[in-house]
Amino acid sequence: MRLAGKVAIITGAGAGIGRATALLFAREGAEVVVADCDPEKGAETVSLIKENGGAAIFVQVDVSKAADVKKMVKTSVERYGKLDILINNAGIYAQADVVEAAEEEWDRLLDVNLKGVFLCSKYSIPEMIKGGGGTIVNIGSEAGIVGIKNQVAYNVSKSGVIALTKSMAIDFAAHNIRVNCVCPGTTETPLVKAALERAPDPAAARRALEEVRPANRLGRPEEIAAGILYLASDESLYATGSILSIDGGYTAQ
Ligand SMILES: NC(=O)c1ccc[n+]([C@@H]2O[C@H](COP(=O)([O-])OP(=O)(O)OC[C@H]3O[C@@H](n4cnc5c(N)ncnc54)[C@H](O)[C@@H]3O)[C@@H](O)[C@H]2O)c1
Structure with a gap:
């Protein structure tokens, strides 16, 4: 029970890596806020957690909208009394090069994948400070470390997530807030x-x-969730600003 007594918001927890992380965190004793823009998928994750005896609520959020994000944090703190962990996982994907990419697609991708991490962190960190500290794990990508062909906006968004991780780690270390990043390979x-x-x-x-x-x-979603758990738990107390690749060796080449 590595997260006993902890309250965790996981964005994009309605599917994939976010859902696997939510299920693992609940098994490890966390009270989980399943935050997703899709209420059906979110409710399904909550049901799966409850079937296994865990604790979770669903909050509908578009991470690119400040009003939604403020409500997400407020609802979480009202329900569970505090906030210890934020997993910035919600993300979208699109293929195009600079010439082909539509301006709206560029904006939407950066809004969700990068501004979403900014907004969720911006409104969560003050609650963590009130509680004496906390931990944030951002989900980057191998595409934030090396260039991958024909997905320029996605690559840029994930490089930004890595830079944001390091900036926040430095800015909030004195408040006992650790900020790290997991960079999955294709999962x-x-x-x-x-x-x-x-x-x-x-x-x-x-x-x-x-x-x-x-x-x-x-990769399998559970293999990524295991790394997220390590960085979110007290097992990684000395790690902040670190970038953990879990990519089958892709970026080691
Ligand atoms: N799957 C991979 O190969 C891979 C590799 C590297 C990084 N990643 C990153 O991991 C994260 C999760 O990816 P996944 O493959 O599990 O994705 P997925 O599409 O399977 O699940 C993403 C979830 O996020 C939700 N979501 C999408 N936009 C949202 C928004 N604006 N606000 C709130 N929720 C939103 C979706 O409803 C969905 O439930 C993403 O950030 C992705 O970029 C994935």
Whole structure:
């Protein structure tokens, strides 16, 4: 029970890596705020947690909207009395190069993937300070560390998440707030499944994603959640501003 007595907000917890993290955190004793823009998927995560005897509530949020984010933090603190952990996981994906990318698509991607991390942190940190400290784990990507072809806005958003992680780690260390980042490699989630289904030959596209990494396979959401748990828990008390790659060796090449 590595998170016994802790209150954790997990954004994008309705699916994929966020859901796996929510289930793991609940098993480790946390009270979990499942924060997602999709109420059906969010409710499903809450049901899964409760079926296993865990504690969770759903809060509907678009992480790119300040009013939603303020409400998310307020509801969490009203329900559970404090806030210890924030997992900035909600994210979207799009493929295009600079010439092809539509301005609206660029704005939307940066709004969700980068401004969302800014807003959720901005309104969570004062509550953590009130409680004597806390921990934030941002979900970056291998695409924030190395360039990946034809997904410029996504790459830029994730590089920004890494920079934001380091900035916040420095700014709030004196308040006993640790800020770290997990950078997953391609992981089997609804986001990746949808991208593969759009490919002309999904099986070939999948093989191509697998064989570019030394591990020669895609990641599983639970494998990413395990790293998020480490950085969110007291096991990593000396880690702040760190960037943990969990990518089957992709960025080691
Ligand atoms: N799957 C991968 O291969 C991979 C690799 C590297 C990084 N990541 C990152 O991990 C995170 C989770 O990815 P995933 O693959 O589990 O995605 P997913 O699409 O499977 O799940 C994302 C969840 O976020 C929610 N969401 C989307 N936009 C939102 C918004 N504006 N406000 C609130 N909730 C929102 C969705 O409803 C969904 O439940 C993302 O930040 C993604 O960029 C994923």
